[in-house]
Amino acid sequence: MDEIEIASHHSQSWAGGAAPLQNSSPLYQFDGQVRLRHLYTANAHTQLYLEITPKGEVRGAPDQTPYSLMEIKAVKPGVIRMQAMKTLLFLCMDPSGHLHGSSYSEEACNFHEKVQRDGYNLYFSESHKVPVSLRPAEGPTGRGRPAPRLFHFLPMVSRVPVEPVLLEYDFYSDPPLDVESSDPLSMMGRLTRVLSPSYIF
Template identity: 35%
Template sequence: MLLASFFILFQLFASLGWCLYVPAQNVLLLFESQVRERLLYTENRTHGLFLQMNSDGTVTGSTIETQYCVLELLSVKSGQTVIKSKARSLYLCVNEQNNLRGQVEYSAKDCTFQELLLEDGYSFFLSPHNKLPLSLLEHSQRHRAPLSYFRFLPVQNTVSGRVEELDPSSHHQDLNLDSDDPEGMSSRIQSIFSPSLHSRK
């Protein structure tokens, strides 16, 4: 009788599955199988950039795909996304002025974004502070181009095995919003299919 009871109990646990607690500092570790490895491509009306996190925590736009643009996107709950730089091990975070930064420590109030998927494949990432869409532009620049670089297209990672010999900061250029080609890259993004850009041609 005791043996039969034990067998029934064992079958019950097996059917429900074992729940194990795994202590971890890395918020992504527990959800490793749910992480999307992507590059986040964004654009204004004519040009595009890849979001890149630098070693000092600054967040810039790169005109080319590099290992510093490779990001891990984790959906922690429905519509809530955490973004981490694979090469830098920094979390993408935002302050109350909607300026982006990379930081070592994960903070739910600064580093968990609401992701809104659009019909054309792009996404808005909304600030946890004020629900405004994130942008690669600094807060002080947005009055000049309020609709620039605020929609992001998650692009499949194709640079994981590539070794970058150049300083990643050399791929960043200051944005000249008065120019017709602020990044000087009209011929550099031919390999990226942007539903938004291609639909305008």
Template identity: 30%
Template sequence: MWKWILTHVAPSFSHLSRFLLLFFVVCYVAVTCDEVGTRDSPHSAEAATNSSSGRHVRSYNHLQGDVRCRRLFSFTKYFLRIDANGKVSGTKKDDCPYSILEITSVDVGVVAVRAINSNYYLAMDKRGKIYGSKEFDTNCKLKERIEENGYNTYASLTWKNNERQMFVALNGKGNPRRGPRTRRKNTSAHFLPMLVYEGISSCFM
């Protein structure tokens, strides 16, 4: 259309009028192309979708991240378990149902660990005590990190002791160590996530 205007209409205008007409046509084409490009952009479509849904693009629902079913095998040769009473300890038995854990990502590098059969979450209070919690709260948020030896460590996201992180750890007898007595380099705080296989039987003290 703008080519037809320049060919048939422009010659009847003065030089100034033709310049203004040409300027108008160029601006019209530029604005039209910009609107088409914006409408076709995947980023704008994504932004429009998230705007209409009323949520931020990087937000996600509580406890709906990556979920893994694992056993945590400590460097001290114990499987971490949370029994029917919420007691946290280690067991040598590889068929203990209370050692089957659901590890769920709740944020980047942060997980919730829940014993499937007892339905208790692994938690640490401000004094560094390890326990099982029926409700998921701030004490249940653990920072998961893969160490250089290939084992994982789990530190409290909320609590520290003198600015030092406190870690979930099992000593040589399979008992939990208090957070203030743990360090990242302590092998008692190192766990190897292991796949869960079928054929689980009961376990005993």
């Protein structure tokens, strides 16, 4: 049984489970809706969060990191694109099913999102019909085969602290410091340009 058949088998096996989770937003399946989430996946031995490194490598991390925070945006009903907020790279897939981070293209970076009854999601490339998956970094199974890939992802709210935004200030655009002046920092000149409302009346 190949990997795509495994994903399909798991989807069918959950048909008798709990009712689908309802999203509170009526825009859930429509263009323009944006979510910030970490994509969590797990099996009996490991848990991973999908992340995109600055070099464009897609891998699994054991905990939430700044590289695993994704902006998930609907581009049309049932189809989304995912962008890593740290690297600004999009999750993309080539024709062989290999995942990588890159600039956005509709063919490589659009994915069908299928919500399962247990709240987990399946993501399939819109162009290549191959599921998004991660392989655990553990060794081969007891049968000498690599550990099976993980297909089911749970979008989770971020627990990673928001990184501070550094405001750039061009010190070199200011006039040079005049140490012999009565106003060496040119504060009086700035007050003529930026006045408090109390000085207007």
